[in-house]
Amino acid sequence: MRHHLWSLVVLMLAAAPLDAQSLRDKIAELFIFAAGQDPLFLGGTAGSDSATALHADHFVPSAVADNGTLISFMGTAISQNVSSLPVSATSGGATFRFEGGVPVPTSGSPGPIFAERAQTLGKGRIFIGANINHLHFETLRGVSLNGVQMVFTHQNVTGAECDSIVGASCAPYGVPTHENDVIDLNLALDIDMTVTSFFLSFGLLDRVDIGVVLPVVSTSLTGTSDAQIVPFGGTTAQHFFGGTPANPELSTSRFVQGAATGIGDIATRVKINFSRSERTSFSVLGDARFPTGSEDDLLGSGHFLLRALGILSSRFGAFTPHANIGYLFRNSDQQNDAVLATVGFDHLMAPWATLAVDFVSELQVGESKLTLPGPVTYEEPFHRTINVTNIPNERDDLINGSFGFKFTTQSGIILVANTLWPLNRGGLRPNVIWTAGLEYNF
Numbered sequence: 001m002r003h004h005l006w007s008l009v010v011l012m013l014a015a016a017p018l019d020a021q022s023l024r025d026k027i028a029e030l031f032i033f034a035a036g037q038d039p040l041f042l043g044g045t046a047g048s049d050s051a052t053a054l055h056a057d058h059f060v061p062s063a064v065a066d067n068g069t070l071i072s073f074m075g076t077a078i079s080q081n082v083s084s085l086p087v088s089a090t091s092g093g094a095t096f097r098f099e100g101g102v103p104v105p106t107s108g109s110p111g112p113i114f115a116e117r118a119q120t121l122g123k124g125r126i127f128i129g130a131n132i133n134h135l136h137f138e139t140l141r142g143v144s145l146n147g148v149q150m151v152f153t154h155q156n157v158t159g160a161e162c163d164s165i166v167g168a169s170c171a172p173y174g175v176p177t178h179e180n181d182v183i184d185l186n187l188a189l190d191i192d193m194t195v196t197s198f199f200l201s202f203g204l205l206d207r208v209d210i211g212v213v214l215p216v217v218s219t220s221l222t223g224t225s226d227a228q229i230v231p232f233g234g235t236t237a238q239h240f241f242g243g244t245p246a247n248p249e250l251s252t253s254r255f256v257q258g259a260a261t262g263i264g265d266i267a268t269r270v271k272i273n274f275s276r277s278e279r280t281s282f283s284v285l286g287d288a289r290f291p292t293g294s295e296d297d298l299l300g301s302g303h304f305l306l307r308a309l310g311i312l313s314s315r316f317g318a319f320t321p322h323a324n325i326g327y328l329f330r331n332s333d334q335q336n337d338a339v340l341a342t343v344g345f346d347h348l349m350a351p352w353a354t355l356a357v358d359f360v361s362e363l364q365v366g367e368s369k370l371t372l373p374g375p376v377t378y379e380e381p382f383h384r385t386i387n388v389t390n391i392p393n394e395r396d397d398l399i400n401g402s403f404g405f406k407f408t409t410q411s412g413i414i415l416v417a418n419t420l421w422p423l424n425r426g427g428l429r430p431n432v433i434w435t436a437g438l439e440y441n442f
Contacts, residue, residue, distance in 0.1 A: 021258070027256075038060045045239060059152050075298065078219070086114035087114075089116050090116060091271070111346055116285055116342075118283040118312060119273070120207055120208065120283065121202070121441070122203045128201075129438055131435055132196050132435065133433055134192075134435075141427065149184070150187065152185065177233070181238065182229075184227070184230055187223070187224075187225050188225075192219070207272060210268075212268050214263070215266070219299060221259070222256070227241070227254075231250070264293040265290060265291055265301055267288065279316075284311065285326075287307040291303050301335075303331045306328075307326060307329075310326060311324050321343075323342070327339060336365055336369055344357050352409075360399075360420070363397050399426075402419070402420050403418070415437075416436065417435070419434060419435070
């Protein structure tokens with residue numbers, strides 16, 4: 001799997017010139033220190049004498065493996081947040097069933113904010129609205145985005161030519177000695193995202209609702225990278241970013257900035273109610289999201305998603321608990337499917353105010369399809385192992401707590417205010433997601 005992934009990354013990195021416009025390419029630019037070259041190509045070495053010019057691209061294979069995996073991981077993590085960001089529930093406000101053509105209320109509150117309730121709108125009724133979600137990403141698998149560390153290692157050069165120059169076999173990693181040189185890179189990223197979702201649900205039948213969600217995504221990226229060549233033993237005449245062997249430049253930095261706005265991944269939804277009583281109801285929901293958002297500009301996932309949920313709701317006066325259990329299918333080679341589980345309640349505190357609380361989880365299925373590089377082991381001049389990044393290889397389970405309110409105005413418009421708090425640190429996460437919205441049911 002890793003070989004296929006790195007082959008894909010080679011193609012992606014090869015298409016990342018300095019004047020690239022996409023946000024994915026902006027991330028790649030943080031690792032390009034010589035104009036028009038591959039990531040980690042040593043421009044200073046390339047411009048020196050022929051004896052050292054051979055060393056200009058000795059770190060490029062490490063960039064393909066390590067940096068390439070990180071670039072892919074970063075882009076995938078951001079895209080996954082876009083595709084997994086919850087939008088409004090399919091039904092809000094008052095819901096009804098019809099008995100002899102007379103509408104009978106089936107809900108006591110305007111409903112949850114992000115969770116689903118089993119009640120349907122009622123034939124011919126319409127639910128419309130819009131909400132704005134704002135995210136400022138802070139951590140990547142628990143590591144601060146201001147402190148991502150990577151170590152790029154030298155290519156293991158082998159072959160008869162190397163053997164003749166060194167006077168010994170170059171097969172062991174660390175022979176010749178300058179193979180022990182590394183590039184330390186510190187990465188800082190500032191990523192903001194705002195998702196404005198417009199949604200509509202329609203009561204096609206008394207027990208069947210259909211709907212559509214149109215998201216508009218705005219993503220901004222600012223990044224800096226500080227790179228330092230660390231020569232083994234404290235001296236170097238082989239690897240440098242600029243200057244000369246006698247006066248080498250061993251450190252450099254990059255700064256990138258970019259933003260993009262556009263349509264995200266459009267979703268269509270259908271909910272079917274199978275049973276209902278005064279106390280409990282059960283429905284199933286199907287939600288398909290199509291790759292209409294630009295994957296290159298981090299506005300969409302780049303692949304088709306299908307979500308299926310079983311929804312159980314109960315009603316105890318003004319208190320309405322609910323549970324959603326389901327599965328998320330991602331048609332992607334780099335992202336895992338997930339098991340979905342949400343439990344919570346909405347409580348009508350006053351005729352005009354509803355409290356909504358939920359625990360929302362997305363649990364990864366199977367081992368991660370995209371893993372980061374493991375430790376690198378040197379054989380010479382002595383056996384040792386180094387870690388190439390401070391980002392851990394771990395599951396990207398997402399567990400969040402949702403806390404919000406709905407306020408019903410005299411005109412019937414419902415005002416929504418909500419916060420979504422990460423309860424763990426899997427994947428790429430903000431410290432909080434802020435949501436504000438409007439809903440109307442008629």
